[in-house]
Amino acid sequence: MKGYYFDHAASSWPKPPQVTEAMVKWLESNGANPGRGSHQSAMEAARTIYRCRVSLAELFGIANPNDISFTANATEALNIAIKGFLHQGDHVISTGLEHNSVRRPLEWMRQEKQVSITYVPADKQGRIQLDQVEKAFHANTKLLVCSHASNLLGSILPVEKLAEMCKARGVRLLVDAAQTAGAYPIDVRSMGIDMLAFPGHKGLLGPQGTGGLYLHPEVEVEPLFHGGTGSRSEETSQPKTRPDRYEAGTRNTVGIVGLDQGIRYIMQETVAVIREKESRMIRILMEGLQDLNGVSCLGPPVGEERTSIVAFTVEAKDPAEVAHQLDRNYNIAVRAGYHCTPLGHQTAGTLGTGAIRASIGYFTTIDEIEYLLHAMREITRKS
Numbered sequence: 001m002k003g004y005y006f007d008h009a010a011s012s013w014p015k016p017p018q019v020t021e022a023m024v025k026w027l028e029s030n031g032a033n034p035g036r037g038s039h040q041s042a043m044e045a046a047r048t049i050y051r052c053r054v055s056l057a058e059l060f061g062i063a064n065p066n067d068i069s070f071t072a073n074a075t076e077a078l079n080i081a082i083k084g085f086l087h088q089g090d091h092v093i094s095t096g097l098e099h100n101s102v103r104r105p106l107e108w109m110r111q112e113k114q115v116s117i118t119y120v121p122a123d124k125q126g127r128i129q130l131d132q133v134e135k136a137f138h139a140n141t142k143l144l145v146c147s148h149a150s151n152l153l154g155s156i157l158p159v160e161k162l163a164e165m166c167k168a169r170g171v172r173l174l175v176d177a178a179q180t181a182g183a184y185p186i187d188v189r190s191m192g193i194d195m196l197a198f199p200g201h202k203g204l205l206g207p208q209g210t211g212g213l214y215l216h217p218e219v220e221v222e223p224l225f226h227g228g229t230g231s232r233s234e235e236t237s238q239p240k241t242r243p244d245r246y247e248a249g250t251r252n253t254v255g256i257v258g259l260d261q262g263i264r265y266i267m268q269e270t271v272a273v274i275r276e277k278e279s280r281m282i283r284i285l286m287e288g289l290q291d292l293n294g295v296s297c298l299g300p301p302v303g304e305e306r307t308s309i310v311a312f313t314v315e316a317k318d319p320a321e322v323a324h325q326l327d328r329n330y331n332i333a334v335r336a337g338y339h340c341t342p343l344g345h346q347t348a349g350t351l352g353t354g355a356i357r358a359s360i361g362y363f364t365t366i367d368e369i370e371y372l373l374h375a376m377r378e379i380t381r382k383s
């Protein structure tokens with residue numbers, strides 16, 4: 001369905017043409033199960049998956065590609081990391097900006113495993129104070145888990161500083177890179193990230209059904225899933241070797257073929273160029289929205305760092321109604337509601353109302369932004 005797509009923070013679209021081409025070519029030429037046989041087609045499938053692991057390792061500064069496991073999305077990666085790393089009675093620190101994909105597994109651990117949680121609050125613009133993080137550490141704190149960037153406010157968290165604080169206390173750091181992977185520089189070694197959960201279908205420009213989890217070689221996580229890996233089949237327990245330990249069952253080979261092309265495209269363009277273009281475009285969108293009658297943008301002010309999203313409210317208008325008008329009258333796709341982050345809305349002061357979120361990608365054009373602004377101008381005029 002063609003139209004004006006401003007929902008890249010949910011899933012990016014369109015994808016670079018080579019993503020689609022490689023997936024079609026793969027489906028036409030090979031449907032074998034990776035690593036489940038020694039025939040040539042299965043070996044080629046396994047090699048193809050490995051190539052994507054290598055691309056991801058290069059993009060994220062990961063020394064050993066086998067420390068990356070493929071998952072279906074960021075949520076699965078976060079569940080594996082949170083449920084497999086924490087033990088009964090541990091304490092975990094998180095923030096008041098988290099997506100339900102962090103919050104719900106944490107709350108499940110609280111209920112089922114008596115894990116205690118401290119959510120460090122953020123200010124209305126989505127910034128956290130390091131002295132408040134400092135105060136949140138307890139003797140039994142084992143993990144700090146946070147989003148790299150808020151999927152509502154667009155604010156970017158100071159991951160390097162959090163990593164230093166964690167390291168000084170022997171606490172591990174899990175980063176949810178759902179809003180930054182592919183669109184913002186990430187180097188796990190220089191940033192001190194112990195675990196990185198990422199989707200393949202957003203900034204990495206791959207298809208839905210792809211994602212992954214990086215685990216530092218010294219971080220031990222109990223697998224969430226158990227089953228066939230095509231390796232050590234005579235043993236009753238899950239193999240200790242990575243990535244098989246976390247990859248029970250057949251992987252999404254065709255999706256990973258597409259993901260690899262998305263990552264190669266990003267590396268060719270460079271994350272720096274993507275980031276520069278998206279920052280410039282989101283600034284134009286935000287400045288245009290702020291000029292409109294009754295529109296208030298959430299998150300950091302213009303000029304401060306933010307990702308490629310801008311959430312906003314319109315005075316006396318229901319966000320769902322505005323999104324509906326944009327969709328039906330202008331063929332513009334934005335997302336209204338709570339964006340799976342009631343915590344973020346509580347922080348922003350929009351828990352009662354929700355907000356409208358427009359998110360852009362590398363292929364968003366200035367004409368599309370002008371059209372969204374034109375539509376919003378008409379909608380706000382009709383109040």
Ligand SMILES: Cc1ncc(COP(=O)(O)O)c(C=O)c1O
Binds near residue numbers: 075076101
């Ligand atoms: C911050 C954040 N975390 C996690 C997720 C979940 O990602 P996925 O849909 O790949 O599971 C999202 C998706 O919007 C997100 O924005």
